[in-house]
Amino acid sequence: MDVIRLLPDSVANQIAAGEVIQRPASCLKELVENSLDAGARSIRVLVRDAGKSLIQVIDDGSGMSVSDARMAFERHATSKIREAQDLFSIRTMGFRGEALPSICAVAQVKMTTRRAEDEMGTMLDIAGSQVQKQEPCQCPVGTSIQVQNLFFNVPARRRFLKSDQTELRNLITTFQHIVLVYPNISFTFVSDDEIIYDLPVGTLKQRIEGVFGKSKTKLYTSQLLEIEQQTELVTIRGFVGKPEAATKQAQQFFFVNGRYMRHPYFHKAVLQAYSGMLPAEQLPPYFVYFDIAPEQIDVNVHPTKTEIKFADEQSIFPILSATIRAALGKFNVVPSIDFLGGNIEIPVSDDKMRANAKAPQLHVSSGYNPFTPQREHVTPHWQDLYEPLKQSSQQPYQIPSEPLQTELPHALSEKPLHPQAVSGGYICCPTDNGLLLVHARRAHVTILYNQLIIQLQNQQGASQQLLFPEQLTVSADEQVILETLLPDLQHIGFELEKVADKQYNITAMPSMMANKNAEAALRAIVARSAEGASDVRSDIHQRIALTLAQSAAIPMGKTLSEAEMDDLLTRLFALPSYRITPDGKTAVVLLSNEDIARRF
Numbered sequence: 001m002d003v004i005r006l007l008p009d010s011v012a013n014q015i016a017a018g019e020v021i022q023r024p025a026s027c028l029k030e031l032v033e034n035s036l037d038a039g040a041r042s043i044r045v046l047v048r049d050a051g052k053s054l055i056q057v058i059d060d061g062s063g064m065s066v067s068d069a070r071m072a073f074e075r076h077a078t079s080k081i082r083e084a085q086d087l088f089s090i091r092t093m094g095f096r097g098e099a100l101p102s103i104c105a106v107a108q109v110k111m112t113t114r115r116a117e118d119e120m121g122t123m124l125d126i127a128g129s130q131v132q133k134q135e136p137c138q139c140p141v142g143t144s145i146q147v148q149n150l151f152f153n154v155p156a157r158r159r160f161l162k163s164d165q166t167e168l169r170n171l172i173t174t175f176q177h178i179v180l181v182y183p184n185i186s187f188t189f190v191s192d193d194e195i196i197y198d199l200p201v202g203t204l205k206q207r208i209e210g211v212f213g214k215s216k217t218k219l220y221t222s223q224l225l226e227i228e229q230q231t232e233l234v235t236i237r238g239f240v241g242k243p244e245a246a247t248k249q250a251q252q253f254f255f256v257n258g259r260y261m262r263h264p265y266f267h268k269a270v271l272q273a274y275s276g277m278l279p280a281e282q283l284p285p286y287f288v289y290f291d292i293a294p295e296q297i298d299v300n301v302h303p304t305k306t307e308i309k310f311a312d313e314q315s316i317f318p319i320l321s322a323t324i325r326a327a328l329g330k331f332n333v334v335p336s337i338d339f340l341g342g343n344i345e346i347p348v349s350d351d352k353m354r355a356n357a358k359a360p361q362l363h364v365s366s367g368y369n370p371f372t373p374q375r376e377h378v379t380p381h382w383q384d385l386y387e388p389l390k391q392s393s394q395q396p397y398q399i400p401s402e403p404l405q406t407e408l409p410h411a412l413s414e415k416p417l418h419p420q421a422v423s424g425g426y427i428c429c430p431t432d433n434g435l436l437l438v439h440a441r442r443a444h445v446t447i448l449y450n451q452l453i454i455q456l457q458n459q460q461g462a463s464q465q466l467l468f469p470e471q472l473t474v475s476a477d478e479q480v481i482l483e484t485l486l487p488d489l490q491h492i493g494f495e496l497e498k499v500a501d502k503q504y505n506i507t508a509m510p511s512m513m514a515n516k517n518a519e520a521a522l523r524a525i526v527a528r529s530a531e532g533a534s535d536v537r538s539d540i541h542q543r544i545a546l547t548l549a550q551s552a553a554i555p556m557g558k559t560l561s562e563a564e565m566d567d568l569l570t571r572l573f574a575l576p577s578y579r580i581t582p583d584g585k586t587a588v589v590l591l592s593n594e595d596i597a598r599r600f
């Protein structure tokens with residue numbers, strides 16, 4: 001007896017539904033993508049009970065003819081693909097003709113639809129794959145699909161759904177993934193009669209603000225920088241967070257050809273661009289959009305899968321990283337840009353200016369720390385330190401002839417600075433452009449960091465012998481890390497003697513440490529190096545320099561003498577980039593003259 005039988009359609013559809021429609025959010029995704037494919041300009045979403053009772057999507061797209069309306073619910077019926085070959089050049093969202101029949105197999109569906117050229121629309125009522133009713137109806141142009149009681153006939157699946165809260169969150173996430181791609185389409189999202197989103201047509205930046213901006217006073221997008229890069233292989237655009245926007249749970253989105261995707265490898269490329277700028281465990285927000293020839297990516301994957309394979313990931317990685325790095329670099333030198341005013345234009349790059357400008361020749365004694373009590377021993381007078389700077393002011397490290405309006409003062413202006421100490425550890429300094437506010441500790445961290453990076457590169461840090469060696473005992477894994485760091489540590493002035501397994505004597509330390517606890521500093525360096533070990537030299541250098549700069553810098557709140565402030569500012573403004581600390585905190589704020597005037 002033959003045993004093979006064709007499954008009835010309703011069963012086949014239910015099986016397919018298990019794959020395509022797993023939860024309310026996947027149903028929403030399919031419906032909204034169909035609306036997008038139908039050319040809708042406005043899409044409204046209504047859900048009840050986190051989509052368990054109702055998911056409705058109303059669009060003003062092309063609508064369907066009477067027979068198409070019926071066909072749409074047949075398995076593998078699609079208007080979007082004709083031949084297998086088309087699969088490789090798909091630009092529309094859906095193409096398998098699976099979604100509608102799958103949804104109908106597991107829910108009660110009611111659709112009304114009308115094309116612009118038809119007087120009457122069509123109403124279709126389906127439950128569990130059975131058409132209950134089809135009749136003409138009055139309805140606006142476009143399509144409205146109501147999906148009620150999802151999984152009403154598959155109790156196991158219904159039980160498998162998570163709490164309303166979780167399912168609603170899934171719905172909202174799915175919705176976000178779509179609306180962040182289509183700022184030119186208006187969307188609303190209503191849950192149990194509450195308007196969650198009402199997003200008008202606008203720019204991408206306005207759309208991001210609409211989705212994530214919560215406060216009226218502070219724009220979410222004011223923390224973002226625009227990126228844009230076109231290469232033959234790929235176009236990359238979007239926004240990335242300024243380092244200070246980093247949080248433990250940042251909004252991070254990749255899209256490729258209008259689809260949300262997850263991409264752990266490209267995520268690494270983003271983080272690499274921020275290396276040395278972010279505090280531990282803090283992540284930058286990003287909204288990165290890739291445009292690439294369809295044959296370069298594999299979209300014919302599982303409909304619910306969000307990981308997408310790129311043919312040439314290796315080449316895109318450095319492009320992405322460099323693009324973001326460049327945006328951050330600009331931000332570092334160019335004061336923050338107000339994103340409010342609609343069209344954002346990042347001021348032209350300072351690359352040219354930097355290329356023309358020779359770095360100042362700093363012959364600063366590397367061991368010098370102006371804030372140590374015994375600094376006379378290291379260097380006789382702070383003015384001496386100033387000398388090389390004064391000399392170099394003859395050299396062409398200058399703002400180019402057409403200075404950027406908001407350019408901060410540069411180090412070597414002839415004008416003397418008149419810094420005032422503000423209690424709490426800030427320095428206030430009037431300049432031609434406005435009032436500068438400097439966070440003294442952060443400024444000092446930035447200065448020391450830059451100094452240390454140079455020492456690490458040139459392998460010549462100043463060292464100070466300890467009268468009484470300090471002991472350092474480490475665990476076995478710390479020892480492994482410490483041993484790899486030893487050459488670099490030596491270059492900046494540490495001397496360690498191994499006295500026994502896991503035991504060291506610290507006999508000398510960088511003179512900039514000025515009798516600070518060498519053991520604690522070394523422990524901190526080892527600990528930071530242990531976080532996501534890296535064998536990239538520059539990464540290691542950045543970690544060492546940042547940790548040491550933080551240990552050696554003046555404490556927050558310390559009041560400085562005028563000479564100390566002068567020195568600090570002079571050294572700070574001599575740096576190519578000084579507005580934020582290497583770990584991404586704001587060190588310098590400029591209240592421009594306009595800002596000040598505006599306040600009165």
Ligand code: ADP
Pocket residue numbers: 030034035037038059061062063064072073077078079080093094095096097098099100101142143
């Ligand atoms: P696919 O999107 O993969 O083609 P679906 O099952 O999602 O398959 O939809 C089947 C067909 O129904 C689509 O190809 C399209 O022609 C039509 N359709 C579905 N939703 C809409 C809509 N909102 N507006 C117009 N046509 C639609």
Ligand code: MG
Pocket residue numbers: 030033034093094095097099100
């Ligand atoms: Mg579809």
